Amino acid sequence: MRTLSARILLGFAALTVTFGVITASVVYQMTKVEEQVIVIGKGYVPLALGTKDLARRQEDLRNYLEERLTDESNAQVARMALTRSRNIRDRTLKSTLKTLETVEQLVHVDPRQFAVTRPTLVALEQAVAGVAPLYDDLLTAPPLGPEDVWDGKQKLAFEALGKLRNEERKLSLKANALSEQLDGYVATTTFRLEQNEQTLRLRTIYLGLAAVLLGLVITVWVVITLRPLRRLRDGARRIAAGDYASRIPERGPSEVADLAREFNSMGRAVEERERELVRSERLAAVGKMAAMITHEVRNPLSSIGLNTELIEEELLEVPNAEEARGLCRSIHREVDRLTAITEEYLAFARLPKPKVAHEPVNPMVAALASFVREDLAGKKVALSTELSSDDPIGLIDAGQIRQCLINLVRNASEAVAAKGGGRVTLRTRRDGDRVAIEVEDDGVGIPADVLPRLFDPFFSTKDSGSGLGLALTQQIVRDHGGDLDVSSVVGRGTTFTVRVPGARA
Ligand SMILES: Nc1ncnc2c1ncn2[C@@H]1O[C@H](COP(=O)(O)OP(=O)(O)OP(=O)(O)O)[C@@H](O)[C@H]1O
Ligand SMILES: [Mg+2]
Incomplete structure:
Protein backbone atom coordinates (compact mmCIF):
# COMPACT_ATOMS: atom_id res chain seq x y z
CA MET A 1 0.00 0.00 0.00
CA LEU A 213 -20.79 8.18 -2.31
CA LEU A 214 -18.01 5.62 -2.46
CA GLY A 215 -17.12 6.82 -5.95
CA LEU A 216 -16.83 10.38 -4.62
CA VAL A 217 -14.73 9.26 -1.64
CA ILE A 218 -12.41 7.31 -3.93
CA THR A 219 -12.12 10.27 -6.31
CA VAL A 220 -11.18 12.56 -3.39
CA TRP A 221 -8.76 9.92 -2.13
CA VAL A 222 -7.07 9.64 -5.52
CA VAL A 223 -6.81 13.44 -5.71
CA ILE A 224 -5.21 13.51 -2.22
CA THR A 225 -2.90 10.65 -3.17
CA LEU A 226 -1.79 12.53 -6.26
CA ARG A 227 -1.30 15.81 -4.34
CA PRO A 228 2.44 15.15 -3.69
CA LEU A 229 2.92 15.33 -7.46
CA ARG A 230 1.74 18.95 -7.26
CA ARG A 231 4.42 19.62 -4.60
CA LEU A 232 6.93 18.15 -7.03
CA ARG A 233 5.72 20.43 -9.84
CA ASP A 234 5.86 23.51 -7.58
CA GLY A 235 9.38 22.55 -6.42
CA ALA A 236 10.50 22.19 -10.05
CA ARG A 237 9.05 25.62 -10.84
CA ARG A 238 10.85 27.19 -7.85
CA ILE A 239 14.18 25.71 -8.94
CA ALA A 240 13.56 26.85 -12.52
CA ALA A 241 12.97 30.37 -11.13
CA GLY A 242 16.42 30.29 -9.50
CA ASP A 243 15.51 29.25 -5.95
CA TYR A 244 18.14 26.51 -5.84
CA ALA A 245 17.85 26.04 -2.07
CA SER A 246 14.20 24.97 -2.46
CA ARG A 247 13.48 21.40 -1.28
CA ILE A 248 10.26 19.37 -1.12
CA PRO A 249 9.11 16.99 1.66
CA GLU A 250 10.17 13.39 0.97
CA ARG A 251 6.82 11.97 2.12
CA GLY A 252 3.91 10.20 0.44
CA PRO A 253 3.58 7.00 -1.61
CA SER A 254 6.92 5.30 -2.29
CA GLU A 255 7.24 6.32 -5.95
CA VAL A 256 6.52 9.94 -5.02
CA ALA A 257 8.91 9.80 -2.02
CA ASP A 258 11.60 8.31 -4.32
CA LEU A 259 10.93 11.00 -6.87
CA ALA A 260 11.09 13.69 -4.15
CA ARG A 261 14.43 12.29 -2.90
CA GLU A 262 15.84 12.28 -6.43
CA PHE A 263 14.43 15.75 -6.97
CA ASN A 264 16.07 17.05 -3.78
CA SER A 265 19.41 15.49 -4.60
CA MET A 266 19.14 17.09 -8.06
CA GLY A 267 18.39 20.39 -6.29
CA ARG A 268 21.48 19.95 -4.11
CA ALA A 269 23.61 19.17 -7.16
CA VAL A 270 22.27 22.22 -9.01
CA GLU A 271 22.91 24.38 -5.93
CA GLU A 272 26.46 23.05 -5.58
CA ARG A 273 27.06 23.58 -9.31
CA GLU A 274 25.78 27.14 -8.99
CA ARG A 275 28.06 27.75 -6.00
CA GLU A 276 31.01 26.34 -7.94
CA LEU A 277 30.17 28.63 -10.82
CA VAL A 278 30.12 31.68 -8.57
CA ARG A 279 33.37 30.50 -7.01
CA SER A 280 35.16 30.09 -10.29
CA GLU A 281 33.81 33.42 -11.54
CA ARG A 282 35.20 35.05 -8.41
CA LEU A 283 38.49 33.22 -8.80
CA ALA A 284 38.73 34.52 -12.35
CA ALA A 285 38.02 38.03 -11.03
CA VAL A 286 40.74 37.56 -8.41
CA GLY A 287 43.16 36.58 -11.17
CA LYS A 288 42.35 39.73 -13.13
CA MET A 289 42.68 41.91 -10.02
CA ALA A 290 45.98 40.28 -9.18
CA ALA A 291 47.37 41.12 -12.60
CA MET A 292 46.24 44.71 -12.14
CA ILE A 293 47.71 44.90 -8.64
CA THR A 294 51.04 43.66 -9.94
CA HIS A 295 51.16 46.58 -12.34
CA GLU A 296 49.55 49.31 -10.36
CA VAL A 297 50.07 48.67 -6.63
CA ARG A 298 52.84 46.21 -5.87
CA ASN A 299 55.76 48.17 -7.28
CA PRO A 300 54.76 51.52 -5.73
CA LEU A 301 54.09 49.67 -2.51
CA SER A 302 57.61 48.25 -2.39
CA SER A 303 59.14 51.69 -3.07
CA ILE A 304 56.95 53.18 -0.32
CA GLY A 305 58.32 50.45 2.00
CA LEU A 306 61.92 51.07 0.99
CA ASN A 307 61.60 54.81 1.28
CA THR A 308 60.01 54.54 4.71
CA GLU A 309 62.94 52.40 5.82
CA LEU A 310 65.37 55.03 4.50
CA ILE A 311 63.49 57.83 6.30
CA GLU A 312 63.54 55.78 9.49
CA GLU A 313 67.32 55.36 9.20
CA GLU A 314 67.74 59.09 8.53
CA LEU A 315 65.64 59.88 11.58
CA LEU A 316 68.09 57.92 13.76
CA GLU A 317 70.45 60.83 13.48
CA VAL A 318 67.83 63.46 14.22
CA PRO A 319 67.35 64.20 17.94
CA ASN A 320 63.86 64.07 19.45
CA ALA A 321 62.41 62.29 16.43
CA GLU A 322 60.88 59.42 18.40
CA GLU A 323 57.35 60.24 17.31
CA ALA A 324 58.32 60.49 13.65
CA ARG A 325 60.13 57.14 13.86
CA GLY A 326 57.01 55.57 15.43
CA LEU A 327 54.93 56.88 12.53
CA CYS A 328 57.44 55.39 10.07
CA ARG A 329 57.16 52.02 11.80
CA SER A 330 53.37 52.00 11.56
CA ILE A 331 53.61 52.99 7.86
CA HIS A 332 55.95 50.06 7.45
CA ARG A 333 53.53 47.66 9.17
CA GLU A 334 50.66 48.74 6.95
CA VAL A 335 52.84 48.39 3.87
CA ASP A 336 53.77 44.86 5.00
CA ARG A 337 50.10 43.99 5.49
CA LEU A 338 49.19 45.35 2.04
CA THR A 339 52.10 43.44 0.54
CA ALA A 340 50.89 40.24 2.18
CA ILE A 341 47.42 40.76 0.71
CA THR A 342 48.82 41.42 -2.76
CA GLU A 343 50.91 38.27 -2.37
CA GLU A 344 47.75 36.31 -1.69
CA TYR A 345 46.06 37.76 -4.78
CA LEU A 346 49.11 37.02 -6.79
CA ALA A 347 49.11 33.46 -5.60
CA PHE A 348 45.89 32.98 -7.58
CA ALA A 349 47.10 34.71 -10.68
CA ARG A 350 50.30 32.76 -10.72
CA LEU A 351 48.98 29.45 -9.45
CA PRO A 352 50.96 27.05 -11.64
CA LYS A 353 49.99 23.46 -12.40
CA PRO A 354 51.32 21.33 -9.52
CA LYS A 355 54.59 19.56 -10.33
CA VAL A 356 53.81 16.31 -8.54
CA ALA A 357 56.52 14.02 -7.24
CA HIS A 358 56.74 11.12 -4.77
CA GLU A 359 57.01 13.06 -1.55
CA PRO A 360 57.18 11.57 1.99
CA VAL A 361 54.49 13.46 3.88
CA ASN A 362 55.73 12.99 7.45
CA PRO A 363 59.03 14.95 7.11
CA MET A 364 57.24 17.75 5.28
CA VAL A 365 54.63 18.09 8.05
CA ALA A 366 57.26 17.79 10.80
CA ALA A 367 59.38 20.54 9.21
CA LEU A 368 56.37 22.80 8.88
CA ALA A 369 55.43 22.19 12.52
CA SER A 370 58.83 23.09 13.87
CA PHE A 371 58.88 26.16 11.60
CA VAL A 372 55.65 27.65 13.08
CA ARG A 373 55.65 26.10 16.57
CA GLU A 374 57.48 28.87 18.34
CA ASP A 375 55.47 31.61 16.70
CA LEU A 376 52.21 29.86 17.74
CA ALA A 377 53.43 29.23 21.28
CA GLY A 378 53.66 33.02 21.66
CA LYS A 379 49.90 33.18 21.00
CA LYS A 380 49.20 30.44 23.58
CA VAL A 381 48.65 27.87 20.85
CA ALA A 382 50.34 24.50 21.43
CA LEU A 383 51.12 22.76 18.15
CA SER A 384 51.62 18.99 18.19
CA THR A 385 51.97 16.31 15.49
CA GLU A 386 50.67 12.73 15.23
CA LEU A 387 52.48 11.23 12.29
CA SER A 388 51.49 7.94 10.69
CA SER A 389 53.97 5.16 11.45
CA ASP A 390 53.84 3.73 7.91
CA ASP A 391 55.46 6.80 6.38
CA PRO A 392 52.91 7.66 3.68
CA ILE A 393 54.17 8.96 0.36
CA GLY A 394 52.05 11.55 -1.43
CA LEU A 395 51.98 12.33 -5.14
CA ILE A 396 52.19 16.06 -4.53
CA ASP A 397 53.82 19.34 -5.28
CA ALA A 398 55.42 19.76 -1.82
CA GLY A 399 55.68 23.57 -2.09
CA GLN A 400 51.98 23.99 -2.89
CA ILE A 401 50.73 21.52 -0.26
CA ARG A 402 52.96 23.21 2.31
CA GLN A 403 51.27 26.50 1.41
CA CYS A 404 47.87 24.85 1.95
CA LEU A 405 48.90 23.51 5.36
CA ILE A 406 50.23 26.93 6.38
CA ASN A 407 46.83 28.45 5.50
CA LEU A 408 45.00 25.79 7.51
CA VAL A 409 47.33 26.06 10.51
CA ARG A 410 47.01 29.83 10.45
CA ASN A 411 43.19 29.58 10.45
CA ALA A 412 43.32 26.97 13.22
CA SER A 413 45.60 29.04 15.40
CA GLU A 414 43.42 32.11 14.87
CA ALA A 415 40.33 30.10 15.93
CA VAL A 416 42.19 28.81 19.01
CA ALA A 417 43.59 32.24 19.90
CA ALA A 418 40.06 33.69 19.65
CA LYS A 419 39.18 31.36 22.50
CA GLY A 420 42.19 32.51 24.56
CA GLY A 421 44.48 29.55 23.81
CA GLY A 422 44.42 25.83 23.11
CA ARG A 423 45.82 23.11 20.87
CA VAL A 424 46.35 22.54 17.17
CA THR A 425 47.23 19.04 16.02
CA LEU A 426 48.72 18.06 12.67
CA ARG A 427 47.99 14.43 11.81
CA THR A 428 48.98 12.22 8.90
CA ARG A 429 47.52 8.85 7.89
CA ARG A 430 46.89 6.56 5.00
CA ASP A 431 43.34 6.62 3.68
CA GLY A 432 42.92 3.82 1.15
CA ASP A 433 45.11 4.71 -1.80
CA ARG A 434 45.22 8.32 -0.63
CA VAL A 435 47.10 10.24 2.01
CA ALA A 436 45.14 12.28 4.51
CA ILE A 437 46.57 15.24 6.39
CA GLU A 438 44.39 16.59 9.19
CA VAL A 439 44.60 19.98 10.87
CA GLU A 440 42.60 19.75 14.08
CA ASP A 441 41.98 22.55 16.55
CA ASP A 442 39.94 23.03 19.71
CA GLY A 443 39.04 26.58 18.78
CA VAL A 444 35.70 28.39 18.45
CA GLY A 445 34.28 26.11 15.76
CA ILE A 446 32.24 27.06 12.68
CA PRO A 447 28.46 27.69 12.77
CA ALA A 448 26.40 25.46 10.42
CA ASP A 449 25.17 28.40 8.35
CA VAL A 450 28.79 29.47 7.66
CA LEU A 451 29.98 26.03 6.51
CA PRO A 452 28.58 26.14 2.94
CA ARG A 453 30.25 29.52 2.23
CA LEU A 454 33.62 28.64 3.75
CA PHE A 455 35.40 28.06 0.44
CA ASP A 456 33.88 31.03 -1.36
CA PRO A 457 36.55 33.56 -2.40
CA PHE A 458 36.36 36.74 -0.29
CA PHE A 459 34.29 35.04 2.42
CA SER A 460 35.76 35.97 5.77
CA THR A 461 34.49 36.55 9.29
CA LYS A 462 37.67 38.31 10.29
CA ASP A 463 38.19 42.07 10.26
CA SER A 464 41.48 41.88 8.46
CA GLY A 465 40.93 38.63 6.51
CA SER A 466 40.89 38.62 2.73
CA GLY A 467 38.79 35.44 2.62
CA LEU A 468 41.11 33.90 0.05
CA GLY A 469 43.02 31.38 2.24
CA LEU A 470 40.57 28.47 2.02
CA ALA A 471 39.58 29.22 -1.60
CA LEU A 472 43.22 29.01 -2.59
CA THR A 473 43.80 25.90 -0.48
CA GLN A 474 40.81 24.12 -2.03
CA GLN A 475 41.94 25.07 -5.53
CA ILE A 476 45.43 23.65 -4.94
CA VAL A 477 44.12 20.41 -3.41
CA ARG A 478 41.68 19.94 -6.32
CA ASP A 479 44.45 20.59 -8.83
CA HIS A 480 46.21 17.64 -7.20
CA GLY A 481 43.13 15.45 -7.81
CA GLY A 482 42.35 15.47 -4.10
CA ASP A 483 39.71 17.03 -1.89
CA LEU A 484 39.39 19.21 1.18
CA ASP A 485 36.82 18.34 3.87
CA VAL A 486 35.74 20.10 7.01
CA SER A 487 33.90 18.99 10.13
CA SER A 488 33.22 21.32 13.00
CA VAL A 489 31.33 21.65 16.27
CA VAL A 490 30.69 25.15 17.53
CA GLY A 491 32.60 25.73 20.80
CA ARG A 492 34.47 22.40 20.51
CA GLY A 493 36.72 22.84 17.48
CA THR A 494 37.28 22.12 13.81
CA THR A 495 39.10 19.56 11.69
CA PHE A 496 40.16 20.20 8.10
CA THR A 497 41.22 17.11 6.15
CA VAL A 498 43.34 17.34 3.03
CA ARG A 499 43.24 14.15 0.92
CA VAL A 500 45.75 13.81 -1.88
CA PRO A 501 46.68 10.85 -4.09
CA GLY A 502 49.25 8.57 -2.45
CA ALA A 503 51.98 6.46 -3.93
CA ARG A 504 52.28 2.76 -3.08
CA ALA A 505 54.89 2.31 -0.38
N1 LIG B 1 39.85 26.42 11.94
C1 LIG B 1 38.84 27.30 11.87
N2 LIG B 1 38.03 27.53 12.92
C2 LIG B 1 37.02 28.42 12.86
N3 LIG B 1 36.71 29.13 11.74
C3 LIG B 1 37.48 28.96 10.65
C4 LIG B 1 38.58 28.04 10.66
N4 LIG B 1 39.12 28.05 9.41
C5 LIG B 1 38.43 28.96 8.68
N5 LIG B 1 37.44 29.50 9.42
C6 LIG B 1 36.44 30.49 8.94
O1 LIG B 1 36.49 30.54 7.54
C7 LIG B 1 36.63 31.84 7.08
C8 LIG B 1 37.40 31.83 5.76
O2 LIG B 1 38.72 31.41 5.98
P1 LIG B 1 39.81 31.85 4.98
O3 LIG B 1 41.09 31.28 5.40
O4 LIG B 1 39.37 31.58 3.59
O5 LIG B 1 39.80 33.43 5.13
P2 LIG B 1 40.30 34.25 6.38
O6 LIG B 1 41.10 33.41 7.30
O7 LIG B 1 39.15 34.98 6.94
O8 LIG B 1 41.25 35.31 5.68
P3 LIG B 1 42.65 34.99 4.96
O9 LIG B 1 42.34 34.95 3.52
O10 LIG B 1 43.50 36.11 5.35
O11 LIG B 1 43.09 33.66 5.45
C9 LIG B 1 37.32 32.52 8.21
O12 LIG B 1 37.04 33.91 8.20
C10 LIG B 1 36.74 31.87 9.44
O13 LIG B 1 35.50 32.45 9.78
MG1 LIG C 1 42.70 32.23 6.63
Missing part, protein backbone atom coordinates in the same frame (compact mmCIF):
# COMPACT_ATOMS: atom_id res chain seq x y z
CA ARG A 2 3.00 2.27 -0.10
CA THR A 3 3.00 2.69 -3.86
CA LEU A 4 0.90 5.17 -5.77
CA SER A 5 -0.24 2.62 -8.36
CA ALA A 6 -1.31 0.17 -5.59
CA ARG A 7 -3.38 2.88 -3.90
CA ILE A 8 -5.14 3.91 -7.09
CA LEU A 9 -5.66 0.24 -8.04
CA LEU A 10 -7.14 -0.47 -4.62
CA GLY A 11 -9.54 2.45 -5.02
CA PHE A 12 -10.82 1.18 -8.33
CA ALA A 13 -10.92 -2.41 -7.07
CA ALA A 14 -13.11 -1.27 -4.16
CA LEU A 15 -15.39 0.55 -6.59
CA THR A 16 -15.61 -2.48 -8.89
CA VAL A 17 -16.36 -4.83 -5.97
CA THR A 18 -19.04 -2.46 -4.69
CA PHE A 19 -20.75 -2.35 -8.08
CA GLY A 20 -20.45 -6.15 -8.30
CA VAL A 21 -22.10 -6.59 -4.89
CA ILE A 22 -24.85 -4.11 -5.76
CA THR A 23 -25.58 -5.81 -9.08
CA ALA A 24 -25.60 -9.29 -7.44
CA SER A 25 -27.91 -8.11 -4.66
CA VAL A 26 -30.33 -6.44 -7.10
CA VAL A 27 -30.32 -9.48 -9.37
CA TYR A 28 -30.99 -11.76 -6.36
CA GLN A 29 -33.89 -9.61 -5.21
CA MET A 30 -35.27 -9.48 -8.73
CA THR A 31 -35.07 -13.28 -8.99
CA LYS A 32 -37.10 -13.57 -5.80
CA VAL A 33 -39.71 -11.16 -7.15
CA GLU A 34 -39.77 -13.08 -10.43
CA GLU A 35 -40.30 -16.38 -8.55
CA GLN A 36 -43.24 -14.88 -6.69
CA VAL A 37 -44.72 -13.58 -9.93
CA ILE A 38 -44.45 -17.13 -11.38
CA VAL A 39 -45.99 -18.66 -8.24
CA ILE A 40 -48.88 -16.24 -8.41
CA GLY A 41 -49.33 -16.25 -12.19
CA LYS A 42 -48.87 -19.96 -12.86
CA GLY A 43 -49.80 -21.35 -9.46
CA TYR A 44 -52.27 -19.63 -7.21
CA VAL A 45 -54.26 -17.74 -9.83
CA PRO A 46 -55.15 -20.81 -12.03
CA LEU A 47 -55.80 -22.84 -8.86
CA ALA A 48 -57.95 -20.13 -7.35
CA LEU A 49 -59.89 -19.83 -10.61
CA GLY A 50 -60.23 -23.64 -10.73
CA THR A 51 -61.59 -23.94 -7.19
CA LYS A 52 -63.88 -20.95 -7.74
CA ASP A 53 -65.30 -22.67 -10.82
CA LEU A 54 -65.61 -25.91 -8.86
CA ALA A 55 -67.47 -24.15 -6.04
CA ARG A 56 -69.83 -22.57 -8.61
CA ARG A 57 -70.49 -25.91 -10.36
CA GLN A 58 -71.01 -27.58 -7.01
CA GLU A 59 -73.43 -24.81 -6.09
CA ASP A 60 -75.30 -25.28 -9.39
CA LEU A 61 -75.66 -29.01 -8.71
CA ARG A 62 -76.84 -28.49 -5.15
CA ASN A 63 -79.25 -25.84 -6.34
CA TYR A 64 -80.67 -28.14 -8.94
CA LEU A 65 -81.05 -30.98 -6.49
CA GLU A 66 -82.70 -28.83 -3.84
CA GLU A 67 -84.90 -26.49 -5.82
CA ARG A 68 -85.29 -27.01 -9.54
CA LEU A 69 -85.53 -30.81 -9.53
CA THR A 70 -88.86 -30.82 -7.72
CA ASP A 71 -90.33 -28.23 -10.12
CA GLU A 72 -89.40 -30.25 -13.18
CA SER A 73 -92.46 -32.10 -14.52
CA ASN A 74 -90.71 -34.00 -17.27
CA ALA A 75 -88.72 -36.84 -15.67
CA GLN A 76 -86.56 -37.29 -18.77
CA VAL A 77 -85.53 -33.67 -18.88
CA ALA A 78 -84.87 -33.72 -15.13
CA ARG A 79 -82.62 -36.73 -15.46
CA MET A 80 -80.63 -35.18 -18.29
CA ALA A 81 -80.25 -31.87 -16.51
CA LEU A 82 -79.09 -33.56 -13.31
CA THR A 83 -76.63 -35.82 -15.13
CA ARG A 84 -75.22 -32.82 -17.06
CA SER A 85 -74.84 -30.72 -13.93
CA ARG A 86 -73.20 -33.61 -12.10
CA ASN A 87 -70.80 -34.35 -15.00
CA ILE A 88 -69.76 -30.70 -15.21
CA ARG A 89 -69.03 -30.68 -11.45
CA ASP A 90 -67.02 -33.93 -11.72
CA ARG A 91 -65.03 -32.65 -14.71
CA THR A 92 -64.29 -29.38 -12.95
CA LEU A 93 -63.11 -31.29 -9.88
CA LYS A 94 -60.83 -33.44 -12.04
CA SER A 95 -59.39 -30.46 -13.90
CA THR A 96 -58.81 -28.63 -10.59
CA LEU A 97 -56.88 -31.64 -9.32
CA LYS A 98 -54.86 -31.61 -12.54
CA THR A 99 -54.12 -27.90 -12.11
CA LEU A 100 -52.92 -28.67 -8.58
CA GLU A 101 -50.54 -31.34 -9.90
CA THR A 102 -49.13 -28.93 -12.49
CA VAL A 103 -48.72 -26.26 -9.84
CA GLU A 104 -46.97 -28.68 -7.46
CA GLN A 105 -44.46 -29.48 -10.20
CA LEU A 106 -43.48 -25.85 -10.70
CA VAL A 107 -39.81 -25.44 -9.73
CA HIS A 108 -40.25 -22.36 -7.59
CA VAL A 109 -43.33 -23.52 -5.74
CA ASP A 110 -42.97 -24.93 -2.27
CA PRO A 111 -45.33 -27.99 -2.14
CA ARG A 112 -45.93 -27.29 1.57
CA GLN A 113 -47.98 -24.31 0.49
CA PHE A 114 -50.64 -26.83 -0.68
CA ALA A 115 -50.61 -28.96 2.47
CA VAL A 116 -54.27 -28.11 3.03
CA THR A 117 -55.40 -27.74 -0.59
CA ARG A 118 -54.47 -31.22 -1.76
CA PRO A 119 -56.18 -33.21 1.10
CA THR A 120 -59.29 -31.07 0.75
CA LEU A 121 -59.48 -31.71 -2.99
CA VAL A 122 -58.83 -35.46 -2.48
CA ALA A 123 -61.50 -35.59 0.23
CA LEU A 124 -63.89 -33.85 -2.18
CA GLU A 125 -63.06 -36.41 -4.87
CA GLN A 126 -63.70 -39.28 -2.43
CA ALA A 127 -66.97 -37.75 -1.29
CA VAL A 128 -68.05 -37.33 -4.92
CA ALA A 129 -67.23 -41.01 -5.55
CA GLY A 130 -69.13 -41.86 -2.33
CA VAL A 131 -72.38 -40.30 -3.58
CA ALA A 132 -72.25 -42.02 -7.01
CA PRO A 133 -74.44 -45.04 -5.87
CA LEU A 134 -77.07 -42.60 -4.58
CA TYR A 135 -77.26 -41.01 -8.06
CA ASP A 136 -77.64 -44.50 -9.56
CA ASP A 137 -80.56 -45.18 -7.20
CA LEU A 138 -82.14 -41.82 -8.08
CA LEU A 139 -81.66 -41.95 -11.84
CA THR A 140 -82.61 -45.61 -12.44
CA ALA A 141 -85.97 -45.39 -10.55
CA PRO A 142 -89.18 -44.63 -12.49
CA PRO A 143 -90.55 -41.06 -12.09
CA LEU A 144 -91.98 -40.47 -8.62
CA GLY A 145 -95.77 -40.31 -8.73
CA PRO A 146 -98.05 -40.01 -5.68
CA GLU A 147 -96.36 -41.42 -2.60
CA ASP A 148 -98.95 -44.08 -1.84
CA VAL A 149 -98.28 -45.87 -5.16
CA TRP A 150 -94.48 -45.96 -4.88
CA ASP A 151 -92.76 -49.27 -5.46
CA GLY A 152 -89.50 -50.33 -3.74
CA LYS A 153 -87.25 -48.56 -6.32
CA GLN A 154 -89.17 -45.36 -6.04
CA LYS A 155 -88.91 -45.43 -2.25
CA LEU A 156 -85.15 -46.02 -2.57
CA ALA A 157 -84.87 -43.13 -5.02
CA PHE A 158 -86.70 -40.83 -2.62
CA GLU A 159 -84.35 -41.73 0.20
CA ALA A 160 -81.35 -41.32 -2.11
CA LEU A 161 -82.58 -37.82 -3.06
CA GLY A 162 -82.75 -36.84 0.58
CA LYS A 163 -79.25 -38.12 1.28
CA LEU A 164 -77.90 -36.55 -1.91
CA ARG A 165 -79.26 -33.15 -0.97
CA ASN A 166 -77.56 -33.51 2.38
CA GLU A 167 -74.21 -34.71 0.97
CA GLU A 168 -74.09 -32.17 -1.87
CA ARG A 169 -74.75 -29.39 0.65
CA LYS A 170 -71.74 -30.50 2.66
CA LEU A 171 -69.68 -30.69 -0.54
CA SER A 172 -70.79 -27.18 -1.43
CA LEU A 173 -69.61 -25.87 1.91
CA LYS A 174 -66.23 -27.57 1.49
CA ALA A 175 -65.78 -26.33 -2.08
CA ASN A 176 -66.64 -22.79 -1.02
CA ALA A 177 -64.20 -22.96 1.91
CA LEU A 178 -61.45 -24.21 -0.42
CA SER A 179 -62.13 -21.44 -2.91
CA GLU A 180 -61.97 -18.81 -0.18
CA GLN A 181 -58.77 -20.33 1.17
CA LEU A 182 -57.10 -20.05 -2.23
CA ASP A 183 -58.35 -16.48 -2.62
CA GLY A 184 -56.61 -15.82 0.71
CA TYR A 185 -53.38 -17.36 -0.59
CA VAL A 186 -53.46 -15.16 -3.68
CA ALA A 187 -54.02 -12.09 -1.53
CA THR A 188 -51.16 -12.89 0.90
CA THR A 189 -48.71 -13.79 -1.85
CA THR A 190 -49.59 -10.66 -3.80
CA PHE A 191 -49.05 -8.63 -0.65
CA ARG A 192 -45.65 -10.27 -0.15
CA LEU A 193 -44.80 -9.63 -3.77
CA GLU A 194 -45.59 -5.96 -3.34
CA GLN A 195 -43.42 -5.85 -0.24
CA ASN A 196 -40.52 -7.51 -2.04
CA GLU A 197 -40.89 -5.20 -4.97
CA GLN A 198 -40.75 -2.22 -2.59
CA THR A 199 -37.69 -3.68 -0.81
CA LEU A 200 -36.04 -4.13 -4.20
CA ARG A 201 -36.73 -0.53 -5.15
CA LEU A 202 -35.44 0.84 -1.81
CA ARG A 203 -32.39 -1.39 -1.82
CA THR A 204 -31.51 -0.34 -5.36
CA ILE A 205 -31.83 3.32 -4.37
CA TYR A 206 -29.73 2.94 -1.18
CA LEU A 207 -27.06 0.85 -2.83
CA GLY A 208 -26.92 3.24 -5.78
CA LEU A 209 -26.46 6.17 -3.38
CA ALA A 210 -23.79 4.25 -1.44
CA ALA A 211 -21.95 3.51 -4.70
CA VAL A 212 -22.07 7.15 -5.78
